[in-house]
Amino acid sequence: MVSKNELKLITSLHQKKYRNKHELFIAEGIKGVLELLESKLLPYALYVTQEVDGLPIGNTVKIGAGEMKKLSCLKTPTEILGVFHMPEQKSLKTEGIILALNNVRDPGNLGTIIRLCDWFGISQLVCSVNTVDCYNPKVVQATMGSLARVQINYLELEDFLISTDKPIYGAIMDGENVYKSKLPKEAILVMGNESNGIGTSILHKVSNRLSIPRFGSQQTESLNVATATAILLSEFRRG
């Protein structure tokens, strides 16, 4: 059973405003929920419509499919919905490669980029304040648990770039061929918005412009921001 108060609280978490107020977020799907639990993220509540192996004993509430439909952010809910406490916000660590996003709006792209950070051992992700919320349910679902292993810092990107002494790389259509660039071990890599790329004021702070050469027809307009991030992080790491 879900009480009225619980229902009100959990459906409020569909919105960023209330996620931030309560410092809670929703994860759905067995794989994602189990990965968040393994990552030592603290569950606030776990709801299941059927038995699920591997859950902490005595911590889950069995509910009906109709109730799950009310709680869920999905059109087709899964058998599990977890509510988690947001990890405590730590201060930004400035070693190594830092990825910075300037106004990335698509939840699927942000989720994929968080997974990429996790894969490539990028512990710090900086997001401009207008980047999509990392606790948006669609982002959480796309990260598959990587959310707990990458520290995500929302801040005024321009101020951050002014304050750093690292070289600032940016992905630009007419930048230097990344395959011919010698990339450092310490740097910030800025990726821009899906339609408009890196904004003008941020672009002024970029010291090294990188591009991924196009091998196909001139008509191909651009790579998706998540696939471009994949290729550039791979280039920074491959040595």
Added chain:
Amino acid sequence: MVSKNELKLITSLHQKKYRNKHELFIAEGIKGVLELLESKLLPYALYVTQEVDGLPIGNTVKIGAGEMKKLSCLKTPTEILGVFHMPEQKSLKTEGIILALNNVRDPGNLGTIIRLCDWFGISQLVCSVNTVDCYNPKVVQATMGSLARVQINYLELEDFLISTDKPIYGAIMDGENVYKSKLPKEAILVMGNESNGIGTSILHKVSNRLSIPRFGSQQTESLNVATATAILLSEFRRG
């Protein structure tokens, strides 16, 4: 105005069976439709709810928002819906790098992969027959017009791999480090399913197993198939 027959035909194209029967498919959104038109793909019909610049004169039908909602595959329809003839199926060209997909199921992933082929000048994409249909409306939307510039061949993947004399590379979790591999100019690269990777019978045909090293924690389970494809195609092309 949309006639009853048109309505019936176009809504039938939401399903693969009827797309194949009529050899027609739907594209929505200005950017995608204009790119398909520029790529010389033949429009069967174009429907708009408002004036759109850049369309062929005398070829568009103005309809109401309610009618568009009936035709559209989207929850929130755009101002334009195009119905296009599928390009004529040509025979597979076997020069260069050929990308082969084994049971990729997510339309967004296939769309992203088609855009990657276009970017990296991979003219031939081979899809196993159980790979998601490339004329699925969600795929069409994710390709942003690249669909017209990449030849997509659905076939029995195992038979194709038996018939080729090229080296067959495959992305496998415990394969050889791709950054240390010398990659040829002529090859087939096989990418597997989102959850299960490359199937057993196909894996037996793979002569060179490649993997992308993980730099982060051991817990990160895998890269998304589209981002892994991005990194591997980049490696084949960077030289």
